[in-house]
Amino acid sequence: MNEVVIRGALRYGEGDPVDVLVADGVIAEIGERGSLGAGDAAEVIEADGMVLLPGFVDLHTHLREPGREDTETIESGSAAAAIGGYTAVFAMANTDPVADNAVVVEHVWRRGRETGLVDVHPVGAVTVGLEGKRLAEMGTMAGSAAGVRVFSDDGHCVADPLLMRRALEYSTALGVLVAQHAEEPRLTSGAQAHEGERAARLGYAGWPASAEESIVARDCVLARHAGARLHVCHVSTTGTVDVLGWAKGLGIAVSAEVTPHHLLLTDERLASFDPVNKVNPPLRAEADVERMRVALAEGVIDCVATDHAPHAEQDKDCEWAAARPGMLGLQTALSIVVATMVRTGLLDWRGVARVMSERPAEIAGLPDQGRPLEVGEPANLALVDPDAEWTVHGPELASISANTPYEGMRLPAVVSATLLRGRITAREGKIG
Numbered sequence: 001m002n003e004v005v006i007r008g009a010l011r012y013g014e015g016d017p018v019d020v021l022v023a024d025g026v027i028a029e030i031g032e033r034g035s036l037g038a039g040d041a042a043e044v045i046e047a048d049g050m051v052l053l054p055g056f057v058d059l060h061t062h063l064r065e066p067g068r069e070d071t072e073t074i075e076s077g078s079a080a081a082a083i084g085g086y087t088a089v090f091a092m093a094n095t096d097p098v099a100d101n102a103v104v105v106e107h108v109w110r111r112g113r114e115t116g117l118v119d120v121h122p123v124g125a126v127t128v129g130l131e132g133k134r135l136a137e138m139g140t141m142a143g144s145a146a147g148v149r150v151f152s153d154d155g156h157c158v159a160d161p162l163l164m165r166r167a168l169e170y171s172t173a174l175g176v177l178v179a180q181h182a183e184e185p186r187l188t189s190g191a192q193a194h195e196g197e198r199a200a201r202l203g204y205a206g207w208p209a210s211a212e213e214s215i216v217a218r219d220c221v222l223a224r225h226a227g228a229r230l231h232v233c234h235v236s237t238t239g240t241v242d243v244l245g246w247a248k249g250l251g252i253a254v255s256a257e258v259t260p261h262h263l264l265l266t267d268e269r270l271a272s273f274d275p276v277n278k279v280n281p282p283l284r285a286e287a288d289v290e291r292m293r294v295a296l297a298e299g300v301i302d303c304v305a306t307d308h309a310p311h312a313e314q315d316k317d318c319e320w321a322a323a324r325p326g327m328l329g330l331q332t333a334l335s336i337v338v339a340t341m342v343r344t345g346l347l348d349w350r351g352v353a354r355v356m357s358e359r360p361a362e363i364a365g366l367p368d369q370g371r372p373l374e375v376g377e378p379a380n381l382a383l384v385d386p387d388a389e390w391t392v393h394g395p396e397l398a399s400i401s402a403n404t405p406y407e408g409m410r411l412p413a414v415v416s417a418t419l420l421r422g423r424i425t426a427r428e429g430k431i432g
C-alpha cells in the first residue's frame with residue numbers, strides 16, 4: 001500500500017499543525033500533530049511550519065508536443081508542473097500538428113497519462129488549424145478518450161464574430177468551455193509592445209489595450225445571447241477588468257485568468273531590449289499591474305494561469321522584432337503569487353488555494369481537483385514552505401527551454417512536495 005504521512009503541516013496556513021495520512025490515493029486520516037505514527041510502509045514528510053494546499057490547476061500551459069519537442073515535451077513540461085505544485089494542467093492546442101482533431105488530443109492525453117506526473121488535459125482548437133475559418137470538430141474531441149472540455153485557439157483570437165458565436169452555441173450544447181485569446185487582430189498588426197510612452201520612445205508599434213477590451217466586451221455579449229459560458233485568457237488591462245465587472249454584474253457566465261507575469265512585470269522591462277520580456281499580451285503599465293492584483297483579490301479575475309510558453313534559444317536570443325512571444329511560468333507561478341498577492345496582504349493562503357486550485361478546477365469542471373483538505377478527498381496536494389526562498393536559474397528549471405523573465409531573482413516560497421492521487425510526484429525541486 002502506498003502510504004504517506006505529512007507531519008505538522010498547517011492546512012491553508014491556518015489553525016494548529018496537523019498530521020495527514022494519505023493512503024490509497026485519498027486523505028485517509030487527519031489528526032493533531034504527533035498523533036499519526038508512520039506505519040511500516042509509510043513515507044514521512046516532515047512539514048513543520050509548512051502550508052498544505054490542494055494541488056494547483058493550470059488552465060493555460062503550452063507543452064509544445066507534438067512538433068516542438070526541442071523546446072518542451074509533455075514529459076519535461078509535466079516535470080516543471082509537478083515541481084511547481086501543479087496536479088493538473090491544460091495543454092494548449094497550438095502545437096504542430098494543431099490539436100484540432102481526436103488523434104492529436106488523444107495522443108497528448110495518453111502521453112500525459114504515461115508520464116504520470118500531472119493530469120494533462122488537452123485543450124482542443126476551436127477552428128481547424130487555428131486558422132479562424134471553419135469550426136473544428138469540437139464534438140468529436142469532446143467525445144474522444146481525451147474527453148476534451150476546454151477549447152481555445154490560443155495564440156490566435158477567434159476574431160470572426162460569427163464563428164465565435166457558433167463556437168459558443170456548440171460549447172453550450174456540448175457542456176464544454178471556450179477560452180478566448182482576446183486580441184482584435186486589426187488593432188495589433190505589427191504590434192511589438194504595450195501601446196504607451198515606452199514603446200513609442202523605442203519606436204515599437206503598439207499593442208493597444210482596446211484590442212483586448214473590445215474582444216472581451218464583444219464575447220461577453222455573444223456569450224450572453226448564446227446562454228454560454230466564456231473564459232478569458234491572460235487578462236492584462238484595467239479596461240478588461242471594467243468589462244468583466246460589468247458582465248459579471250449582469251450575470252453573464254464569464255470567467256477570467258491572469259498570468260503571474262502580468263501580476264508583477266511592467267513594460268519598464270522594454271528598456272533592457274531583452275526579448276525574454278516579449279509576451280502576448282504584452283507587459284503593460286504599472287496601473288494595469290496594480291489593477292490585476294486587486295481584481296484577482298476581489299474575484300473579478302477568477303484565477304491565476306501560467307501561460308507557460310517555452311521557446312528555443314534562437315527564437316529568444318535575437319532582435320526584439322524577430323523574437324517569439326512567451327515566457328516560462330510553471331515553476332515560478334506560486335512564488336510570484338506569494339510575492340505579489342500574499343506578501344502584499346491582498347490574499348491569504350485560503351485565497352491562494354482559491355485562485356491557484358479551486359476556481360480553475362471549477363471553471364474546467366474537474367471533479368477531483370481543487371477539493372477541500374478533508375478526509376476522504378483525493379490526495380492531490382501541494383506542500384509549501386512559506387519562509388524559504390530560492391533564486392531562479394533558467395537552465396536549472398525542468399523545462400527544456402530556459403526563457404524565464406525571473407532569471408537571477410530571489411523569490412519567496414518553495415514548493416516542498418507535490419502529491420498526485422497520493423503519490424509523491426515532486427519533492428524539494430526534484431521529480432518523485
Ligand SMILES: NC(=O)N[C@@H](CC(=O)O)C(=O)O
Nearest residue numbers: 062154155279280309325326
Ligand atoms: N503568450 C505568448 O506570448 N505566447 C503563446 C501563445 C499565447 O498564449 O497567446 C505561445 O504559444 O508561445
Ligand SMILES: [Zn+2]
Nearest residue numbers: 154155181233
Ligand atoms: Zn494567448
Ligand SMILES: [Zn+2]
Nearest residue numbers: 092154155307
Ligand atoms: Zn498561451
